[in-house]
Amino acid sequence: MAKTHYIPITADVPGVSGKENCALIRRVIRTALEAEGMALPCEVDVLLTGDSGIQAINREMRNVDAATDVLSFPEFELKPGELPGPEVADPATGLIPLGDMAISMEHVAAQARDYNHPKRRELAYLVTHSVLHLLGYDHLDEGPQKARMRAREEAILGKLGIER
Template sequence: MTSSKASHELPDLDLAFEADDGLAGELLAAAGDLADPIAGAELWHQRINQWLSAMAPELPAELQAPAFSLGLSLVGDSEIAELNSDWRGKSGPTDVLAFAAQDDGLDDAPPIPMPDGEEDALELGDIVISLETAARQAPDHGHSLPEELLFLATHGLLHLLGWDHPDDASLAAMLRKQEELLAGTNQR
């Protein structure tokens, strides 16, 4: 199946966004609207929709859909460290985790139920970003905190879309794609 979707057409997106309200106020303020429950949901929806639209021509057939569903959460180090330990067997916090619903190995799993009226939405999974880790590493990357959050979100989204980086060459390709997505939405 090929996509007839032009790059300017935006897919329908059901985005579940949350920012842990227990995070330090100065971190939430530094993240700006991207951590705001209302404004952030709208901004993230717009960005992720643009990124999905830009990626549409190169998505494999099994990821071609008129609508997508995914979750994005901004959490603290303790929550992401727990997820990192439970799901990856690694101790300590990390910057971003992606839990892909359309992963190889899930072929025999029952279909993910969708709310009424969203039968055509393809569930991609969840992206979890540690706001605390992002804030610590942003200066090392030459980013503001909002820029770092967008960078990490593109990384998580690419993982949901099947990208991985088991070696230096694939990591370099993934980083280039992230830069392309960010440049395409004028966020850098």
């Protein structure tokens, strides 16, 4: 039997880690990894938190004392299209540890209202965005990097049937 991706999801705020959220998050991560050609079994750790939780993480890890929607902490320094190989897999689990993501569910709700789309769509977008960061994508410029990342996000959301 082939190993699959391991995607543990924890929450430090009550009521946000319902079955629907967890199923969606896992489906989005698996779809994004497949779309990017990552067939080897990986681990991606997900934390669902609130604005105060993500602000504390942002302050501690990035010296930015502000809440945000999503934070990504890649295990590897990759370039878009570059994938880690089996040699970096954890010997105990056989999984490649891609990294961690933290999502503010308060930001999910607020941005869904602001953009006038369902929370499900906003959550899927932020998870896709974070997976791409774990795989080396960035949007530091307002030009080609951002455009390439946005195109990949929309392609992945399209595969999931999640439109704007």
